[in-house]
Amino acid sequence: MKLGRKDVLGMRDLSVDEINLILETAESFIEVSTREIKKVPTLRGKTVINLFFEASTRTRTSFEIAGKRLSADVINISSSTSSVVKGETLIDTARNLEAMNPDIIVLRHSSVGAPHVLSRLLRQSIINGGDGAHEHPTQALLDLMTIRQKKGRIEGLRVAIIGDISHSRVARSNILGLQKMGAEVCVAGPATMMPRFAGQMGVTAYTNIEDAIRGADVVMMLRIQTERQQISIFPSLREYSTYFGLNRSNLKLAKEDVIIMHPGPTNRGVEIAPEVADGPYSVILDQVTNGVAVRMALLYLLTGSELKIATGRTP
């Protein structure tokens, strides 16, 4: 099996069939991670480069584990400084990497469109590991996988995404993915964190958290990126957590079987109260587990290798 594409750049480009294929493939990989010997030879001889121009522990580790469990050689290149600062352009870096013949490059970059530019220049497959506030497709895929696992379906669910919508690639990719799979999405956050044209995304936008949570099947909290803003776009963390944080009290507005998601890392006590993050509705750690499976699925589907694992279960 193989995806009929060279790159995975965003949820915008993926069809419903492709999303289903990725999620089903990911389900079949879950079993590998529960084995005593957590390794299959599927990508033996393949090279995956994690090229991360932005600080990341979770996503980079997840890709690294995904690659290693498939027996790929995984190289991590991390640089918290921009290529401009280093004096080498992103394009130079990528061309140098290309010359070493890897099979897949996972790129995370603070600049919107960086993976798209590389995808046009390089013959290797590019996976977007997050570009600026644009897209983060692997996060959206693992979120879809988690929702489907817990709810048995995605279609018809009411999903509330809460936080800094303007600056969130997680929000953009999830809105696109959830809508493709038939969910109804609403967003909420302070007016200063809401895109001026949020309506065009096909979502209902609220400037209070209660309206968004009411009747929700899924509540997805976004991390408040205090480090990314040049000027503070909200008055204080105290005000934010009081009026936009998820806590036991406002959570009562959601459906009884609500699940709570967070792309991590959480700012405990800011966007989410600790007792909620650790509470029975939280699926935050399932998201992390599924992240490895989704990334294994993508690496596999992009290289088009023979599936050489005994699939213990079928989705």
Add this chain to the structure above:
Amino acid sequence: MKILLKGGRLIDPSQELDTALDLLIKNGKVAKTGEDLPAGADVEVVGIEGLWLVPGLIDMHTHLREPGYEYKETVRSGAEAACAGGFTAVACMANTNPVNDNRAVTESIRRKAADAGFARVYPVAAVSRNLEGKTLAEFHDLKDAGAVAFSDDGRPVMNAGLMRMALEYAASLDMPVLSHSEDVHLSAGGVMHEGSVSTELGFPAAPSVAEEAMIARDILIAEYAGADVHICHVSTAGSVRLIREAKARGVRVTAETAPHYFTLTDEAVRSFDTNTKMNPPLRTAADIAAIQEGLRDGTIDAIACDHAPHGQTDKEVEYEYAASGISGLETSLALSLALVAQGILRPGALVRRMSTNPAAILKVPGGTLKAGAEADVTVIDPGRSWTVDVSRFRSRGKNSPFQGRTLTGKAVLTIVGGDIKHREI
């Protein structure tokens, strides 16, 4: 040396002329125009049947990058590119390194332009020392050195008090201030227009109001001071409306736009091609319509290139880090001629906006083919089809979002002071 341009359609808005006339150049001046002028001895006759004969085009907004950024453009390469694009004169902005905020830089640019011997080059000096927006540059001395206007272009004059002083001081010298109108607190580092496309792509974005708020301010200050102000690179519908209203009540405001602002929209940014990055950014289809209407009704006086040449290292980087601007001198005329083809401007109105009006705003010679005027002449083939190939640009700046596009209309003969500087016929 005499040149007789024979058989062309002479379009000269300064004389309200649009008719078949020959033009004789003698001793660097326009000797006379007339029907069927005789050739005579030692006259080079250039047959221009079917072509337009217009006063030399003047670009009032060019960046020549010298001193300091010669890898992007030099005075010579820019002046040569100007001639190739049909321009006989350009006004060059002050954001060089060192900044053109002193007599030495102004004189150096003029000397290099004279040595190059292509288009005339009129230095625009900085409003503030080192473009810092704090202290006025030495306006008197800069005028004496040959500067024709003042601008901190590339950066706005954020301090309204300094802008008032600049307008008043420049008015006393009978010189214009060219305003890069942008409230940097509103544009807040935006790399594209804030709108539907930026919402989708997640780029930091500059809203229209960042431009409009500053234009409103500049208009009010100019009105209060009773001074002239010229608004650079108008890009939004709201800006056109503000300028139209100000002109209607008698404010001495003039304005320019650039071809990309009536040709491309923010949809182009989806390509992530850094050549679509400019400041102000590409806007929307509604803005294009308003700019075209502003050009048609005269709200916008001039079309300027905002020629902003950059090197590969400035543009072959991530979109957010890329330098802003396009290399425009060699595509501006063809893109502007599209307005004639679309019926938005008559040929005379186009020439007015690319020659006569820029000369009047900058108070420099040119913009006319009256007998006795300097023989700065452009001959245009309005029907010639050609494909943009940046590798053939005379400009060192190869940064063009129009690469590969087939355009219609080209300058085929450019004459500066009676000397042929560019010829494709």
